[in-house]
Amino acid sequence: MSTRFDTSYEPELREHLHISGLVPPVVETYDIQIKRCLKALESKKSGLDKYVYLSHLRNSNFNLFYRLLIGHMKDITPLVYTPVVGDACENWSHIFSEPEGLYLPWKERGNLAETIKNWPEKEVDICVVTDGSRILGLGDLGVGGIGISIGKLALYTACAGIHPTKTLPIVIDLGTDNERLLNDELYLGTRMKRLGEKDMMKFLDEMMAALKARWPSIIIQFEDFKNPFPSLAKYQNMYTCFNDDIQGTGAVVLAGVINAVRDTGIAPKDQRLVFLGAGSAGVGVARQIMEMFKKDGHLSEDEARKLFYLVDSKGLVTNDRGDKLQEHKLIFSRSDNNGQQYKSLEDVLDYVKPTILMGLSTIGGAFNEGIIKKMATYSERPIIFPLSNPVSKSECTFDEAMKYTNEKVLFASGSPFPSYEGKDGKIHEPGQGNNMYVFPGIGMGTIISQASLINQDMIYASAEYLATSLTKEERDDGLIYPRIDRIRDVSARVALGVVRAAERNHLARNPEIVGMDDDTLVEYIKGKMYDPTAVPTEVEETDPGMWNWLTSKLSLPWSASKL
Numbered sequence: 001m002s003t004r005f006d007t008s009y010e011p012e013l014r015e016h017l018h019i020s021g022l023v024p025p026v027v028e029t030y031d032i033q034i035k036r037c038l039k040a041l042e043s044k045k046s047g048l049d050k051y052v053y054l055s056h057l058r059n060s061n062f063n064l065f066y067r068l069l070i071g072h073m074k075d076i077t078p079l080v081y082t083p084v085v086g087d088a089c090e091n092w093s094h095i096f097s098e099p100e101g102l103y104l105p106w107k108e109r110g111n112l113a114e115t116i117k118n119w120p121e122k123e124v125d126i127c128v129v130t131d132g133s134r135i136l137g138l139g140d141l142g143v144g145g146i147g148i149s150i151g152k153l154a155l156y157t158a159c160a161g162i163h164p165t166k167t168l169p170i171v172i173d174l175g176t177d178n179e180r181l182l183n184d185e186l187y188l189g190t191r192m193k194r195l196g197e198k199d200m201m202k203f204l205d206e207m208m209a210a211l212k213a214r215w216p217s218i219i220i221q222f223e224d225f226k227n228p229f230p231s232l233a234k235y236q237n238m239y240t241c242f243n244d245d246i247q248g249t250g251a252v253v254l255a256g257v258i259n260a261v262r263d264t265g266i267a268p269k270d271q272r273l274v275f276l277g278a279g280s281a282g283v284g285v286a287r288q289i290m291e292m293f294k295k296d297g298h299l300s301e302d303e304a305r306k307l308f309y310l311v312d313s314k315g316l317v318t319n320d321r322g323d324k325l326q327e328h329k330l331i332f333s334r335s336d337n338n339g340q341q342y343k344s345l346e347d348v349l350d351y352v353k354p355t356i357l358m359g360l361s362t363i364g365g366a367f368n369e370g371i372i373k374k375m376a377t378y379s380e381r382p383i384i385f386p387l388s389n390p391v392s393k394s395e396c397t398f399d400e401a402m403k404y405t406n407e408k409v410l411f412a413s414g415s416p417f418p419s420y421e422g423k424d425g426k427i428h429e430p431g432q433g434n435n436m437y438v439f440p441g442i443g444m445g446t447i448i449s450q451a452s453l454i455n456q457d458m459i460y461a462s463a464e465y466l467a468t469s470l471t472k473e474e475r476d477d478g479l480i481y482p483r484i485d486r487i488r489d490v491s492a493r494v495a496l497g498v499v500r501a502a503e504r505n506h507l508a509r510n511p512e513i514v515g516m517d518d519d520t521l522v523e524y525i526k527g528k529m530y531d532p533t534a535v536p537t538e539v540e541e542t543d544p545g546m547w548n549w550l551t552s553k554l555s556l557p558w559s560a561s562k563l
């Protein structure tokens with residue numbers, strides 16, 4: 001990663017960095033640089049071509065890449081994250097040109113500490129690790145899964161200002177069950193069938209210890225594991241770690257539900273929820289909402305749990321269905337079905353008549369016209385969240401949800417959808433219920449508080465602070481999530497909530513923040529955010545006089561707080 005060759009650098013800085021002659025002579029404003037980037041992007045035909053261009057930009061000049069991304073969140077995020085990152089992961093072995101993270105294959109077991117030492121950056125604050133076994137809703141993509149680690153970390157930087165050189169994408173390569181990849185001569189991973197849970201846990205034990213040995217404060221985010229429950233249970237009280245699909249998704253959807261439930265005017269105790277999908281995300285989300293119903297709806301655990309109906313590939317999850325349920329489903333398994341089994345989503349809807357329908361099933365189009373129209377008959381303002389990613393796996397589109405509910409739906413999707421023009425000409429914007437609204441703030445809040453663990457209260461706080469971060473104008477416009485172009489402010493607020501929870505739980509260890517009120521703490525958090533318009537830090541390290549001079553001389557077109 002570099003920032004050395006930036007056409008915005010003044011002659012004095014070029015001389016200092018010994019790059020005069022290595023950069024074209026013109027000194028450009030940031031606006032001109034961004035214009036060139038946008039033109040280049042426009043000229044690329046496919047999302048994948050745009051992705052490749054942006055990857056090269058990030059590797060050749062990350063300051064410019066983040067100036068572009070932060071200044072154009074709404075347009076550029078879909079190119080580095082969902083949906084296009086899904087194409088990139090599927091085609092990773094065909095588009096690969098330079099390593100951007102750590103590849104940890106099974107054959108390195110016993111030697112992981114040494115392999116991890118090869119990472120060139122001295123300081124790392126946070127890593128995202130995947131085993132590539134369930135990338136978005138696209139299934140097992142082997143080492144191509146590293147694209148999701150890279151995409152998530154780009155958002156840590158863009159949304160919460162974690163310095164790009166302090167982020168580390170990791171893929172562990174324990175094989176793949178994807179035949180297409182195994183038969184592809186260009187496949188970059190180990191050509192063997194995926195190893196089982198026992199080997200995976202052994203490998204993870206070694207990796208976790210090695211990461212912590214090299215970077216004692218490192219935050220480890222687990223991402224897109226097919227079965228992430230064992231590692232979360234094992235490591236959450238040993239390491240500073242969390243699982244984004246269970247906990248981050250739970251928090252972001254909870255925030256949207258808090259706002260949407262208020263708009264329905266129906267009390268939590270009278271809501272009924274159907275989830276299509278009872279995997280890590282489905283159960284993670286259900287658990288978080290259940291917590292809220294207990295807390296804000298004053299329900300007992302049992303009363304709250306009874307409001308949830310989970311549906312997996314075999315139908316409604318019940319105790320007497322005849323198959324052995326995976327452990328994570330037991331909490332929501334129904335026993336009040338009088339021996340009756342409900343196989344299709346339609347049957348479940350007829351039985352439950354839900355007010356809330358969640359999609360975390362990876363089944364694109366599962367909420368068809370009939371399903372959406374049924375939802376509109378059960379309540380005045382049905383809550384429908386098709387949360388599966390990427391767009392091709394979304395259970396329905398915003399357009400469909402609006403059309404078939406007579407524009408009454410309260411909607412959020414995992415991937416972005418275009419706005420919808422209502423019958424009266426009003427433009428409606430869809431909510432994006434994606435964990436990108438919380439994981440950057442969870443990471444930043446953990447770094448700021450120097451918390452040693454990330455506990456449930458910190459995750460819950462991220463949801464509460466996100467839910468209350470909407471402006472009056474956003475609320476008046478009927479939004480349930482803040483607009484994406486305010487994500488840096490929003491992430492700072494989410495981080496504030498996480499820090500407060502860490503303090504409450506006696507996990508915070510940063511003496512600098514003791515006694516700070518909220519406003520001061522938010523400013524402190526923003527002050528720690530990476531600023532892609534600042535003079536390169538290598539100048540500060542090697543020549544503080546030059547750094548001061550440049551900093552005062554450069555009239556920066558933007559300042560970090562305005563980003």
Ligand SMILES: NC(=O)C1=CN([C@@H]2O[C@H](COP(=O)(O)OP(=O)(O)OC[C@H]3O[C@@H](n4cnc5c(N)ncnc54)[C@H](OP(=O)(O)O)[C@@H]3O)[C@@H](O)[C@H]2O)C=CC1
Nearest residue numbers: 136137249277278279280281312313361388389414434435
């Ligand atoms: N919006 C966001 O921020 C996030 C979205 N997601 C999305 O959620 C989706 C699921 O992720 P995750 O839970 O981790 O994946 P899992 O593989 O753990 O779970 C998928 C679930 O869907 C069920 N399912 C599969 N096919 C069907 C079907 N035909 N009918 C009903 N249910 C079905 C599976 O059933 P069974 O248990 O029987 O196999 C399983 O319960 C992904 O598309 C992912 O992109 C995930 C995290 C965050």
Ligand SMILES: CC(=O)C(=O)O
Nearest residue numbers: 136224245389434435
């Ligand atoms: C967004 C995300 O984490 C997922 O789809 O898996």
Ligand SMILES: [Mg+2]
Nearest residue numbers: 223224244245
């Ligand atoms: Mg994920």
